[in-house]
Amino acid sequence: MNETDPYAGERLKKSPFYLRQEVLNIRNAWAAWNGYKFAEYYYDTEYEYFCVRNTCGTYDICPMQKYEIQGRDAEVMLNRMVTRDVTKIGLNRVAYCVWCTDDGRMIDDGTIFKLASDKFMLTCGSPCTAWLEKSAFGFADVTVTDVTDEIAALSLQGPTSCAVLKKMGLDGIDTAKPFDIMHFPFHGDTLMVSRTGFSGDLGYELWISPTVALDLWDQLYDAGENFGIQPYGEAATNMTRLEAAFIMPFMEFNEALRTVNFEHDQTPFELNLGWLVDFDKPHFSGRRALLEEQKRGPKYTLTKLDIEGNKPAEGSYIYKDKRCTREIGYVTSAMWSPSVKANIALAMIKTEHLEGELWAEIYYEKELRQYNRVVRCTRKQKPFWAPARARATPPPDF
Amino acid sequence: MASYDSIIIGAGHNGLVCAAYLARSGQRVLVLEAADEPGGLGADREFHPGFHTPIAHSVSHFSQKIANDLKLTAHGLGAAKPVPTVGLNTTGAHIILQEGSLSGAGTDDTRAYREYSRLMLRFADVLKPFWQKTMPRIGMNNFSDLATFAHIGINLRRIGKKDMQEFLRVASLPVRDLMDEYFDNDILKTTLGWDGLIGAKLAPRSPNSAVLAMLYRLAGESRGAHTIPVGGVNGLIDALSKSAMASGAEIRCSAEVGHILIDGNADGLTAKGVRLANGDTVTADRVISAADPQRTFLDLVGVEYLDIGFTNRIRRLRCDGYVAKLHLALDSAPEFEGLQQANGRMIIAPDLDAIEFAFDHSKYGECPDSPVMEIVVPSINEPSVAPDGKHVLSAHVMYVPYQLKGGWNPTARDRVCERTIDTIARYAPGIREQIVHQEFLTPADLERQYRVTGGHWHHTEFAMDQMLMMRPTYEAAQYRTPIPGLFLCAAGCHPGGDITGQAGHNAAHEILR
Numbered sequence: 001m002n003e004t005d006p007y008a009g010e011r012l013k014k015s016p017f018y019l020r021q022e023v024l025n026i027r028n029a030w031a032a033w034n035g036y037k038f039a040e041y042y043y044d045t046e047y048e049y050f051c052v053r054n055t056c057g058t059y060d061i062c063p064m065q066k067y068e069i070q071g072r073d074a075e076v077m078l079n080r081m082v083t084r085d086v087t088k089i090g091l092n093r094v095a096y097c098v099w100c101t102d103d104g105r106m107i108d109d110g111t112i113f114k115l116a117s118d119k120f121m122l123t124c125g126s127p128c129t130a131w132l133e134k135s136a137f138g139f140a141d142v143t144v145t146d147v148t149d150e151i152a153a154l155s156l157q158g159p160t161s162c163a164v165l166k167k168m169g170l171d172g173i174d175t176a177k178p179f180d181i182m183h184f185p186f187h188g189d190t191l192m193v194s195r196t197g198f199s200g201d202l203g204y205e206l207w208i209s210p211t212v213a214l215d216l217w218d219q220l221y222d223a224g225e226n227f228g229i230q231p232y233g234e235a236a237t238n239m240t241r242l243e244a245a246f247i248m249p250f251m252e253f254n255e256a257l258r259t260v261n262f263e264h265d266q267t268p269f270e271l272n273l274g275w276l277v278d279f280d281k282p283h284f285s286g287r288r289a290l291l292e293e294q295k296r297g298p299k300y301t302l303t304k305l306d307i308e309g310n311k312p313a314e315g316s317y318i319y320k321d322k323r324c325t326r327e328i329g330y331v332t333s334a335m336w337s338p339s340v341k342a343n344i345a346l347a348m349i350k351t352e353h354l355e356g357e358l359w360a361e362i363y364y365e366k367e368l369r370q371y372n373r374v375v376r377c378t379r380k381q382k383p384f385w386a387p388a389r390a391r392a393t394p395p396p397d398f
Numbered sequence: 399m400a401s402y403d404s405i406i407i408g409a410g411h412n413g414l415v416c417a418a419y420l421a422r423s424g425q426r427v428l429v430l431e432a433a434d435e436p437g438g439l440g441a442d443r444e445f446h447p448g449f450h451t452p453i454a455h456s457v458s459h460f461s462q463k464i465a466n467d468l469k470l471t472a473h474g475l476g477a478a479k480p481v482p483t484v485g486l487n488t489t490g491a492h493i494i495l496q497e498g499s500l501s502g503a504g505t506d507d508t509r510a511y512r513e514y515s516r517l518m519l520r521f522a523d524v525l526k527p528f529w530q531k532t533m534p535r536i537g538m539n540n541f542s543d544l545a546t547f548a549h550i551g552i553n554l555r556r557i558g559k560k561d562m563q564e565f566l567r568v569a570s571l572p573v574r575d576l577m578d579e580y581f582d583n584d585i586l587k588t589t590l591g592w593d594g595l596i597g598a599k600l601a602p603r604s605p606n607s608a609v610l611a612m613l614y615r616l617a618g619e620s621r622g623a624h625t626i627p628v629g630g631v632n633g634l635i636d637a638l639s640k641s642a643m644a645s646g647a648e649i650r651c652s653a654e655v656g657h658i659l660i661d662g663n664a665d666g667l668t669a670k671g672v673r674l675a676n677g678d679t680v681t682a683d684r685v686i687s688a689a690d691p692q693r694t695f696l697d698l699v700g701v702e703y704l705d706i707g708f709t710n711r712i713r714r715l716r717c718d719g720y721v722a723k724l725h726l727a728l729d730s731a732p733e734f735e736g737l738q739q740a741n742g743r744m745i746i747a748p749d750l751d752a753i754e755f756a757f758d759h760s761k762y763g764e765c766p767d768s769p770v771m772e773i774v775v776p777s778i779n780e781p782s783v784a785p786d787g788k789h790v791l792s793a794h795v796m797y798v799p800y801q802l803k804g805g806w807n808p809t810a811r812d813r814v815c816e817r818t819i820d821t822i823a824r825y826a827p828g829i830r831e832q833i834v835h836q837e838f839l840t841p842a843d844l845e846r847q848y849r850v851t852g853g854h855w856h857h858t859e860f861a862m863d864q865m866l867m868m869r870p871t872y873e874a875a876q877y878r879t880p881i882p883g884l885f886l887c888a889a890g891c892h893p894g895g896d897i898t899g900q901a902g903h904n905a906a907h908e909i910l911r
Contacts, residue, residue, distance in 0.1 A: 076702050077702075080706070103707075137713060138696055139702070282662025282663055282665075282667055283666065288705075291666075
C-alpha cells in the first residue's frame with residue numbers, strides 16, 4: 001500500500017497505454033470502466049467518430065475482462081456455459097457468444113477465442129469471475145484465470161486499419177478473415193491480432209503483453225500517421241456500435257445476475273440473438289428455458305428503427321398509434337447517424353405489436369424550451385451500417 | 399428396447415419401497431446395490447463375529463400405509479412394540495416416556511407435559527398431509543397442487559385460532575425456548591428436545607427447523623416412540639426386499655453404479671440407464687436414484703448435463719454429517735444405574751447446555767469433550783443379534799463432525815470413541831469390563847462405507863431451506879429432476895430422512911402418475 005496516499009486502493013488503474021493516451025486526452029475527459037481510467041473522449045466525440053468511419057481509430061480495451069480457460073475440460077465447460085456450439089469454433093478463430101441463467105435470461109455477451117484445443121480466452125464487458133467459477137465447478141480439469149491485467153488490448157477500427165497494420169509490417173494480415181486470429185513476433189513477444197471489433201466496420205483487435213504495450217502504440221501510430229489514426233473514446237464507440245446495431249450492456253440489456261426486478265433482464269431471443277442459441281446441442285445452461293421461450297416467442301423484440309425527422313428518440317416510448325393511446329415499447333439507444341444520414345434507434349417492442357404501426361414520442365429541447373412530437377418509425381431488418389469492406393478478404397486498400 | 403422399465407440405484411429402504419410399488423404396478427424393475435446386501439444404512443452389519451447391528455438402530459415413524467400396501471406382514475415383518483424413551487440420569491432418577499405417559503418428572507412437569515403433548519400432537523396432525531404428498535411446484539397451479547395447500551390450510555383452520563397462532567409461533571422456535579417454556583427438569587428437556595436435533599446441524603439454541611423435525615417424527619402412528627422391529631431394522635429391510643421381489647423386482651447386490659448414462663441429441667437429454675463400476679451397462683426407460691442428491695448429480699450424472707445455477711444449488715446443499723456410530727459387543731447385559739432393563743431408547747444429555755457445548759465444538763471442526771448420544775441395546779428386544787447371553791450396544795453419538803480439523807485418523811477416532819465410552823460409563827459403571835469388541839464409525843467412515851455424502855443420515859440437512867418444495871432444491875423437489883427419465887426417491891427428497899419409506903412411496907406415486 002502507498003502510505004502517502006490514503007485513497008491508493010480506490011484510485012482508478014491506468015491502462016498500459018495510459019502514458020500515450022494521457023498526452024492525447026486534450027479535454028481530460030476521463031471516465032471509468034471496470035476500475036480503469038478510461039477515456040470518454042479525447043478531443044471531440046464527432047471528430048473521433050468520423051475518424052473511425054473515414055480513416056481509423058484506436059480504442060483502449062484493456063479494461064475489458066479477459067479470462068483464460070484452460071484444461072482438458074475447457075471446451076466442455078464453455079460449451080455447457082454458452083448457448084453457441086463451442087466445438088464448432090475452429091483453431092485460431094473467435095466466436096461471439098452469450099451465456100444465460102438457468103431461466104434463459106442473459107448474463108452477458110462476449111467473445112471466445114480458441115487458442116488451442118484445450119485453451120480458450122473469453123472476453124466480456126463486466127467481471128464474470130463468480131459465474132465462471134460456478135460454471136467450472138465439477139469439471140476435473142479446467143482452470144479459469146483472470147488475465148485482464150496481464151494482457152494489453154487495443155482495438156483498431158476503420159477503413160484504413162488493415163493498411164496501417166500492413167505498413168507496420170504485419171505481413172499477411174490482409175489474409176485474415178473476419179473472426180480469424182493471427183500471431184506475429186513483436187519485440188521478443190507475440191502480438192496476437194484478431195479481426196474483430198465493435199464498430200461494424202473493418203477492424204482488428206491487438207493483444208499484447210503490457211511490457212511492450214507502449215512499443216506497440218508507438219509503432220502503430222508511426223505506421224498510421226498518413227492513414228488518419230486517432231484515439232477514440234467511449235462516446236464515439238457508442239455511436240459506431242449503434243450504427244452497427246450491436247447491443248450494449250445496461251442499454252439494450254441488463255445483466256441477469258444484477259437485475260432485481262422480475263424479467264427486467266432479457267433473453268437472447270428478445271435481443272434478436274436467437275441465431276446464437278444452438279438447440280442442436282443436447283445441453284447447455286438455460287436450454288430448457290430457452291426452448292420454451294422459443295416455442296412461446298419472446299415477449300419483446302429488439303428492433304432497428306428508422307425514425308422520421310432528425311430529433312434523436314432518446315428515452316422515447318413507442319406507441320401503436322399516433323395518438324399515443326397504446327404503449328408497446330421503449331427506445332434503448334438513439335442518435336442521428338451522420339454516416340447513414342438517418343435518425344436511427346434500437347427499441348424493445350412487444351413482439352405481438354411488431355407488425356403494426358410504430359410511433360415514437362420524442363421530447364427535445366430548443367434553447368431551454370421543451371418540445372415534443374410524435375413521429376412514425378420504420379423497422380429495419382439490416383444493421384444501419386454494414387459496408388462490404390467489413391467482410392471482404394482481403395479488405396480493399398484505402 | 400431398454401432392458402428394464404426402471405433402474406433404482408441403491409437398495410436402501412426408500413429404494414426398496416419405490417421398487418416394490420413400481421414392480422406391483424407391472425414395471426420391470428432392477429435395483430442395483432453397491433454393498434453385498436440390501437438395506438443401506440439399515441443393512442445388517444456384523445461388526446464382530448456374531449454381533450450385529452445396522453447403522454440406523456430403530457424405526458420411529460415407518461408409514462403404516464406402506465406396510466399395508468406392500469403386505470410387509472405377509473413378507474415376514476413382525477409386529478413391533480414401541481420401546482420407551484429414557485432420559486438417563488447418573489443418579490438413576492431417569493425420565494421415562496412410554497405410550498404417551500411420562501414418569502420420573504415432578505408434578506408440575508408432568509402436568510405441563512400433558513398440555514405440551516396435546517399441542518404438539520395437534521400440530522403434528524396439521525402437518526401430516528405435507529409429509530405424505532408430493533410437494534406443489536411453485537408457480538404450477540394445477541388442481542392436485544392446490545389441493546395439497548388447501549388441505550394444510552383446512553387443517554390449520556380446524557385447530558382453531560388460538561392453537562393456529564401458537565403453531566405459527568413455535569414452528570421455527572429453537573428447541574430450548576420451547577422446552578424452557580414448559581418444563582423445569584433438565585433431563586426431560588433434553589429427552590423431548592432430542593428428536594428435533596438428532597442427525598441435524600442444530601443445537602437447542604439454533605432457530606430453524608428443530609421443532610418441525612420433532613413434528614415430522616410425531617406424525618407417525620407411534621407418535622414419536624421408536625420401535626425395534628422383530629429381527630431388528632434388518633427385519634424391515636428383509637420384508638421390503640421380499641415384497642419387492644415377490645412383485646417381480648430384481649435386486650442385484652455388489653453392483654456399484656459408476657455413472658448414470660445420459661443420452662443427448664437435438665431433443666435434449668434423457669437418462670437411459672447406468673454404467674456399473676465394472677463397466678457393464680444396463681439400460682432402462684428411467685433411472686431412479688436412492689443415492690443422496692450430491693452423489694446423484696455431481697458424481698453419477700456429472701455437471702456437464704446440468705444447468706449451472708442448479709448445479710450450484712446442489713453443491714451448496716449442507717451434507718456434512720454430525721452423527722457418529724459406536725458399536726459395542728458386550729459379554730453380558732449392560733447395567734445402567736437405576737434402570738431395570740436397558741430395553742428403551744436411552745438418551746445421554748444431562749442438560750440442554752451439554753448439547754449446546756457439544757455442538758459448539760463440532761461447529762469448529764472439533765470433537766465434543768462430553769459427547770451426547772442416543773443408545774439402544776437391540777439384543778434385549780431381539781436376542782438373535784448377539785451370541786447367547788451376549789449383547790450389542792449401539793449409540794448414535796451426536797456432534798462428531800464430518801470435517802474434523804486436521805482430518806480424521808485412527809488416533810482422532812480412538813480419542814472420541816474413548817470419550818464416548820467414558821461418558822456411557824458414568825451411567826453404566828461396569829461397561830468397560832463388559833466390552834468384547836468396540837467399533838467407532840465417524841461420519842467420514844459412514845460416507846466411505848455407505849456411499850452417502852458427508853456421512854449424513856438424512857442425505858442432506860433437514861432444515862427449513864432444504865425442506866418441502868425446496869428439498870433437495872427446487873426443480874428436483876417433486877422426485878423428478880431437470881433430466882427427463884431421472885428421478886430421486888430417497889432421504890434427500892421430501893419429506894426427508896429417518897426410516898419412513900415416505901420418499902420412496904411418493905416417488906413411485908409420482909412416476910406412476
